Amino acid sequence: MKHLSVKAITTSALLALGWCAQVAAETYSVRCTVEGTIAALDDKKLPATEVSIEIQSIGNNLFFKVQGPKPYEMFINTLTTDQFVGKNLTNASGMGIQQKTVANGEMRELRIARANMALSGYSDFIYQRKTQRLSLQGQCRPS
Secondary structure, eight states: OOOOOHHHHHHHHHHHHHHHHHHSOOOEEEEEEEEEEEGGGTTEEOOOEEEEEEEEEETTEEEEEEESSTTTOEEEESOBOSSEEEEEOOBTTEEEEEEEETTTOOEEEEEEETTTOEEEEEEEEEETTEEEEEEEEEEEEEO
């Protein structure tokens, strides 16, 4: 059996801590004025409101956390799991995520344009046993 010295354990611990510090993502926040429309309900417009979007990038994955009133609140990411299939839509013109719920096919998508920080997207929800789509648009600014 090989014995490790205190120095070897300490060095290993420091390397592990340094690695963990590099993995931790920095959060970037934007504030957005958002307005929603539900096309299937005679283009019903929801009142404009303020939301906060926290953006994180960890490895090759993006995470958006939208905090605000209930119809706009969401957490989407590019991870693919048993429950969700995520897709990174980031390109030269903007940053975005699309996510599908495996169980029911509901989709969510958010995009933020690089040039003018315009927000666009949608979120599916169930209303009267049918899937409806809430379309989003708005303007963002750094927090």
